[in-house]
Amino acid sequence: MTDAKLALVTGASRGIGAAIAAMLAQQGYRVIGTATSDAGASAIRETLQAYSADNDALVLNIADAEQTDAALKQLLADIGTPAVVVNNAGVTRDNLFLRLTEDDWQTVINTNLNGVFRVCKALSKAMIKQKHGSIINISSIIGTTGNAGQTNYAAAKAGLEGFTRSLAQEVASRNIRVNCVAPGFIQTDMTDVLPDGQKEAILASIPMKRFGQVEDIAAAVAFLAGDGAQYVTGQTIHVNGGMNMG
Template sequence: MTDQSLALVTGASRGIGLAIAERLIRDGYRVVGTATSEGGVAALRERLQSHGAQHDALLLDIANSEQTDAALADLQTRFGTPLIVVNNAGITRDNLFLRLNESDWDAVINTNLNGVFRVCKALVKPMLKQKAGSIINISSIIGTTGNGGQANYAAAKAGLEGFSRSLAQEIASRNITVNCIAPGFIQTDMTDVLPETQKDAILATIPGKRFGSVEDIAGAVAFLASSDAKYITGQTIHVNGGMNMG
């Protein structure tokens, strides 16, 4: 790896995505992060460039096929082909199944599963040409265990893991790995607003007796991006404090 090795992190404006972007910067990568609004891009660019002017941010809506194609073509023109691609962007539209409408089902599948397909479709071919790289897809414990009120999210994340294993088999011979990281409950601004009783109920299911940190996920990404993980592909690494084992 050189200081100019490029890493793309989608959904990098906050939380897990931002932690991943900043960890990869510390590890010597040139990082381009993405956000879904112009304001988000401006704020993310300022944050990333506080670590160095070589880093940047890009407008990317992975739910939109045409915009994704155009944005990633611009990425390659301006920055080159990424060595590391972290597919972190995603959404939730939670509801009990009997109340879940088709538009919320479609929105989650389109972003969390189809969106990763779009990013990989745009970047795998140039990555094959450079004969090196790592694709790291952020899944979830919910893709393995399921969760009431999240049938759409669980389906998307389970599909993401199956997609990753299949893609890994196709491109392993070109020195490109494809893996997933499945976080458990991670402390973010979304978990911070949960009632204490709900937090206590969740913590009771975690042998580690704490929520994970965004740095826990960033550290797992850093490992899969490193040369230490060059013989690991098609795997899902669970980072959940023992909440789900197997």
């Protein structure tokens, strides 16, 4: 066993989530990463245990209310109450609004917004009893600016930021902080496959003229998780190279 602070990172199998889990592990947290499959959880476990044998992974599908509740009850019983919860798991179902289906809408809202509700609901009582903690929700620049073809995603992320501010007010007196990190365009496998013309158009709109790196987002999360942010709550930290300022 370890006295290291426990951190839960959802959607930790790749991209931003993997970078967050790795950085927290490097900083000495006991990290539990999640994936929606056994294979994904096994891969996360192997990666995180290179930092410490106490790190682990679990299967968690935040789109499934019953499975989420059961998995997080088991986490609380077997491992303990997280000091840090990073809600990173999410999906996209992009399409122009006139072509967007009911399933496209519900899938994104159910995972990206309802899923965060489920995770916070399952862990909030234990964190309140613990009387300390940091919840960090991964939003997006799209929640502020909107984007054609992403009405469902924009609605979910904008809702997530409102949820964050409201929950922050409710639990602040219990020494629990709730914040968002809103990435801009980050270099991942999703951006790597974009056509060159589309990449050039995106880069032209970013004052820093480059895509962000997953480590840029992980660093912002690590700040909000740590003692240096102990008086920061209800905030959205934008990490977008100046693409949106305000």
